[in-house]
Amino acid sequence: MPMMEEISENQIIGQIAKNFPVSPFKINKIHEADAELINLGGGFEKYLALTTDALVEEVSSGLYEDPYFIGWMLATVNFSDLAAVGSEPLGILPAITYPPDRDESFLTQLARGISDACRELGTFVLGGDTNQGNQLFLSACAVGLVPKESTISRIGAKPGDKLYLTGPAGLGNIFAFLHFSKPESNLPKSFYQPLARIKEGKSIRRFGSCCMDSSDGVIHTVDTLMRLNHCQFVLNDDWDNILHPAALEVCRAFHLPAWLALAAVHGEFELCFTVSPRKEKNLQDEAAAAGWTPVLIGEVREGAGVAIQTSERLIAIDTTLIRNLSSTAGSDQQRYIGQLLEISRKAGI
Amino acid sequence: MPMMEEISENQIIGQIAKNFPVSPFKINKIHEADAELINLGGGFEKYLALTTDALVEEVSSGLYEDPYFIGWMLATVNFSDLAAVGSEPLGILPAITYPPDRDESFLTQLARGISDACRELGTFVLGGDTNQGNQLFLSACAVGLVPKESTISRIGAKPGDKLYLTGPAGLGNIFAFLHFSKPESNLPKSFYQPLARIKEGKSIRRFGSCCMDSSDGVIHTVDTLMRLNHCQFVLNDDWDNILHPAALEVCRAFHLPAWLALAAVHGEFELCFTVSPRKEKNLQDEAAAAGWTPVLIGEVREGAGVAIQTSERLIAIDTTLIRNLSSTAGSDQQRYIGQLLEISRKAGI
Numbered sequence: 001m002p003m004m005e006e007i008s009e010n011q012i013i014g015q016i017a018k019n020f021p022v023s024p025f026k027i028n029k030i031h032e033a034d035a036e037l038i039n040l041g042g043g044f045e046k047y048l049a050l051t052t053d054a055l056v057e058e059v060s061s062g063l064y065e066d067p068y069f070i071g072w073m074l075a076t077v078n079f080s081d082l083a084a085v086g087s088e089p090l091g092i093l094p095a096i097t098y099p100p101d102r103d104e105s106f107l108t109q110l111a112r113g114i115s116d117a118c119r120e121l122g123t124f125v126l127g128g129d130t131n132q133g134n135q136l137f138l139s140a141c142a143v144g145l146v147p148k149e150s151t152i153s154r155i156g157a158k159p160g161d162k163l164y165l166t167g168p169a170g171l172g173n174i175f176a177f178l179h180f181s182k183p184e185s186n187l188p189k190s191f192y193q194p195l196a197r198i199k200e201g202k203s204i205r206r207f208g209s210c211c212m213d214s215s216d217g218v219i220h221t222v223d224t225l226m227r228l229n230h231c232q233f234v235l236n237d238d239w240d241n242i243l244h245p246a247a248l249e250v251c252r253a254f255h256l257p258a259w260l261a262l263a264a265v266h267g268e269f270e271l272c273f274t275v276s277p278r279k280e281k282n283l284q285d286e287a288a289a290a291g292w293t294p295v296l297i298g299e300v301r302e303g304a305g306v307a308i309q310t311s312e313r314l315i316a317i318d319t320t321l322i323r324n325l326s327s328t329a330g331s332d333q334q335r336y337i338g339q340l341l342e343i344s345r346k347a348g349i
Numbered sequence: 350m351p352m353m354e355e356i357s358e359n360q361i362i363g364q365i366a367k368n369f370p371v372s373p374f375k376i377n378k379i380h381e382a383d384a385e386l387i388n389l390g391g392g393f394e395k396y397l398a399l400t401t402d403a404l405v406e407e408v409s410s411g412l413y414e415d416p417y418f419i420g421w422m423l424a425t426v427n428f429s430d431l432a433a434v435g436s437e438p439l440g441i442l443p444a445i446t447y448p449p450d451r452d453e454s455f456l457t458q459l460a461r462g463i464s465d466a467c468r469e470l471g472t473f474v475l476g477g478d479t480n481q482g483n484q485l486f487l488s489a490c491a492v493g494l495v496p497k498e499s500t501i502s503r504i505g506a507k508p509g510d511k512l513y514l515t516g517p518a519g520l521g522n523i524f525a526f527l528h529f530s531k532p533e534s535n536l537p538k539s540f541y542q543p544l545a546r547i548k549e550g551k552s553i554r555r556f557g558s559c560c561m562d563s564s565d566g567v568i569h570t571v572d573t574l575m576r577l578n579h580c581q582f583v584l585n586d587d588w589d590n591i592l593h594p595a596a597l598e599v600c601r602a603f604h605l606p607a608w609l610a611l612a613a614v615h616g617e618f619e620l621c622f623t624v625s626p627r628k629e630k631n632l633q634d635e636a637a638a639a640g641w642t643p644v645l646i647g648e649v650r651e652g653a654g655v656a657i658q659t660s661e662r663l664i665a666i667d668t669t670l671i672r673n674l675s676s677t678a679g680s681d682q683q684r685y686i687g688q689l690l691e692i693s694r695k696a697g698i
Contacts, residue, residue: 013479015453016445016460023440023473036476038439040494044393052442052490056480090387091372093401095444095488096365104364111365124372127385129488130362131405132676139444139478141401141490145389327481 002227002304004031006320008327031228033153034084034213037146046145049087053077054139061333063179063266067106070138071113072193077215078142079121079196080269084213086152086205087144089198091126092118094140097133121198146205152273156209157229161274163298164283166200169218170247170261172268178250180333191246194269203290204273207283211273218262218297220326221272222306223319232303235259237310237349242297244268257344259308264340265326274300308349315349351576351653353380355669357676380577382502383433383562386495395494398436402426403488410682412528412615416455419487420462421542426564427491428470428545429618433562435501435554436493438547440475441467443489446482470547495554501622505558506578510623512647513632515549518567519596519610521617527599529682540595543618552639553622556632560622567611567646569675570621571655572668581652584608586659586698591646593617606693608657613689614675623649657698664698 027037035051058064175192178185214221226233239258306319376386384400407413524541527534575582588607655668
């Protein structure tokens with residue numbers, strides 16, 4: 001059975017977390033949800049949802065450079081984890097460390113990015129911490145509430161469930177590909193500026209069976225859901241519908257296999273979720289009423305592993321290899337892309 | 350009137366925060382409390398208390414080197430902010446970025462330090478984030494609850510109030526002084542390992558008028574309380590009682606003016622609080638019942654500024670100058686200590 005511990009990132013988390021005292025008020029176990037759910041007691045009808053995320057490699061590699069965009073993404077990565085448990089956000093607390101050579105306008109733009117991402121979601125900056133340091137470093141904590149009678153986590157998928165995204169995928173990977181491999185592309189700022197799927201998460205918590213955000217790309221997400229739910233996760237090869245048109249266009253222009261726009265580690269912050277066939281119509285109606293359109297990307301089957309179903313055959317994808325690449329290739333982007341292309345060639349897709 | 354904006358750190362915070370959307374559910378305004386208090390609605394009888402703090406200069410300067418101690422302090426700085434609003438902690442979420450050259454035992458020791466600080470306070474690690482990066486970087490978010498009918502903030506001191514600490518002071522400053530100026534000292538690990546004053550904060554919220562932790566040292570803390578409460582804060586010169594015996598001993602050995610053990614920016618994480626004379630007896634009884642002893646350090650008077658009362662005269666302390674030193678002297682510790690000694694010489698104390 002594919003284990004969470006086959007993924008090197010999870011080994012490190014396990015190593016760090018094994019001595020931590022675990023709260024009796026925490027609902028989910030480690031890895032089981034994008035955000036932690038805490039029972040506050042006192043008859044309160046909601047769980048507290050908590051998450052913390054730092055922007056590390058995205059900033060140190062130069063992928064995120066514009067201060068407004070950095071601020072926007074700091075908020076998005078944290079609120080996206082709340083979205084994946086169906087939580088309404090209460091707000092965010094950013095911790096901002098900046099080197100003395102960053103001018104006032106850098107900090108102002110950074111703050112505007114955080115503020116605008118909050119305003120777009122109708123939420124707030126609750127507090128924070130600022131420090132001067134020898135390099136830019138950003139983390140944050142997001143906090144929200146979710147009704148006790150309507151929660152969702154990464155656990156709950158069953159064979160027969162349909163696999164969905166909250167929107168077309170691939171822009172996260174393609175944005176990183178163009179940034180590192182085609183720096184002359186000069187992308188418009190609107191190309192990639194994801195918004196956490198809070199509204200969508202509230203629909204999914206009612207009818208979905210499991211949910212996780214695609215912050216690390218769709219393949220990484222599906223791999224985690226596969227390991228946690230002990231089922232096989234099968235993607236369709238309907239790339240025209242699964243991929244964002246702009247991602248598909250770049251794949252075609254540079255002769256990249258379409259599925260690789262799901263395979264690298266920089267995601268699009270859609271929610272990836274499963275739904276039982278008997279609740280599929282409810283989910284679709286609820287989504288339509290809330291103003292969004294679920295994108296069918298595959299299904300859950302008995303078995304294990306991640307595969308892609310074409311009209312001719314079922315192609316197994318070695319997602320352990322793919323996931324550990326992003327740990328071992330380090331910051332060498334060309335090598336990383338080369339290794340993904342080699343995996344694609346060998347799989348014949 | 351001394352303004353918060355005279356302090357360069359506060360100018361930067363104001364610059365960053367001015368565009369942030371402010372939550373209607375947040376009880377305190379900016380600067381008014383060590384942790385943010387949030388009304389969760391739904392008839393819940395408690396406020397949520399939230400704080401985030403990163404360990405930046407303490408780590409980059411080498412003041413915190415041992416991984417167990419770093420982990421302990423990461424928890425302490427965050428829980429101490431909860432203590433200062435009288436909150437019972439629910440737990441902490443650390444965000445740990447570590448360079449690939451740190452071995453497994455470093456991370457294990459770091460995690461043990463966090464765990465032990467939690468266990469000592471009867472609280473938990475609720476979640477977290479780990480990343481590899483080019484240098485060690487640590488932040489965390491701590492979360493707690495405080496009864497709505499019994500909260501405390503930095504606001505509420507009145508002329509006539511007595512000024513207290515939860516324990517003798519000075520070890521934080523002296524620890525930093527010995528580390529940077531007398532590296533041959535070879536301090537035992539027990540010399541400085543502060544524990545957040547959660548128990549004490551619960552006594553203080555019932556009878557105190559304002560409260561703030563001394564994470565930046567007593568003088569910095571008293572200066573902030575002075576600015577926020579528009580009163581004069583006067584310290585006694587009863588150093589034998591105010592200073593920790595080990596801090597006093599170091600001051601004597603190196604001919605340092607005793608009050609300077611309160612003046613530098615690395616604190617001892619005691620709570621600094623005021624109490625009205627008519628509630629002083631209640632506070633003392635409550636503290637005795639809870640097993641701690643308040644240390645009287647001064648009083649609040651009509652007026653403005655921070656001063657030290659000796660048997661002969663009232664010596665005004667230029668706390669604006671002292672506080673901005675820690676921003677302008679940067680990481681040059683010898684220059685910083687030299688400037689503090691010069692301020693002491695000029696004040697004649």
